[in-house]
Amino acid sequence: METNSNEKYTLDDIHGDIGHLVHLLDGSMTKILDVDHDSLESLDKHCLNRASAFCWIARDIAERVDGQFSNAGIAAKLTLSETVKAKIGAWQAAETRYRKEITLNPESDHDELWKAKESAEDAMIEAPCQSIEDIRAKVLIAMRDENVFGSIADCTWNGEHGLKIFLRSLMGAPPVDNGGN
Numbered sequence: 001m002e003t004n005s006n007e008k009y010t011l012d013d014i015h016g017d018i019g020h021l022v023h024l025l026d027g028s029m030t031k032i033l034d035v036d037h038d039s040l041e042s043l044d045k046h047c048l049n050r051a052s053a054f055c056w057i058a059r060d061i062a063e064r065v066d067g068q069f070s071n072a073g074i075a076a077k078l079t080l081s082e083t084v085k086a087k088i089g090a091w092q093a094a095e096t097r098y099r100k101e102i103t104l105n106p107e108s109d110h111d112e113l114w115k116a117k118e119s120a121e122d123a124m125i126e127a128p129c130q131s132i133e134d135i136r137a138k139v140l141i142a143m144r145d146e147n148v149f150g151s152i153a154d155c156t157w158n159g160e161h162g163l164k165i166f167l168r169s170l171m172g173a174p175p176v177d178n179g180g181n
Contacts, residue, residue: 018066025059064099078137081130087123088137094120121148122157125166126175135170142166 032052037045080088094117102110125148129135142148155162165175 018062022059022062022066025055025062029055029059060099060102064096078133079131080137081134084124084127084129084134084137087120087127088141091117091120091124118151121151124148125152125162126157126169128169128172128174130172138166138170 029052032048032055035048037048040048094113098110098113098117101113124138124141127134127138129138142152152162152166157165168175
C-alpha cells in the first residue's frame with residue numbers, strides 16, 4: 001500500500017490489508033491444490049506439501065484475525081440490546097471455538113463443533129432487533145462474514161428462506177413458529 005507520509009495508517013487500513021492478505025493466501029492455496037502431485041518428484045512433492053501447509057495455516061490465521069477484527073469492532077462501537085449482544089457473543093464464542101479446534105486432519109470429526117456454531121449463528125440471525133444499533137451490528141456481521149451471509153442468502157429454516165427470517169429480525173419481529181405465526 002502506498003501512503004503519503006502525511007497520512008496516518010488507520011485501523012481501517014489495517015483491516016483492509018488483512019482482508020487482502022486473506023484473498024491472496026486463499027488464491028495461493030487454490031493454485032497449489034491445482035498442481036498435479038503425481039507428476040512431481042519426491043522432493044518437489046515434499047516442498048509443495050510444506051508450501052501448502054504454510055498457506056493453509058497462514059490463511060486460517062488471517063481469516064481468524066480478520067473475523068475477530070471485524071466483529072470485535074462491532075461490539076465495541078455500538079450499544080446493543082442485551083438479547084442481540086448475548087446472541088452475537090454466543091455466536092462469536094462458538095465460531096472461535098470451532099476455528100481453534102479444527103485441524104488439517106481430514107479424519108477429524110468436528111460435527112458437534114460445526115452444529116454448535118451453526119446453531120449459535122441461526123439464533124443470532126433470528127434474534128429480533130430492538131434498536132438501530134442492533135440492526136447495524138447484524139447487517140455488518142452479515143456483510144463481513146461469508147458464512148453468515150451464505151446462511152441468510154442460501155438457507156432455509158423450517159421451510160422459510162433465511163433472508164425473510166433475517167429481514168423480520170431487523171424489523172424487531174420474533175421468529176415465526178412452524179405454523180407461520
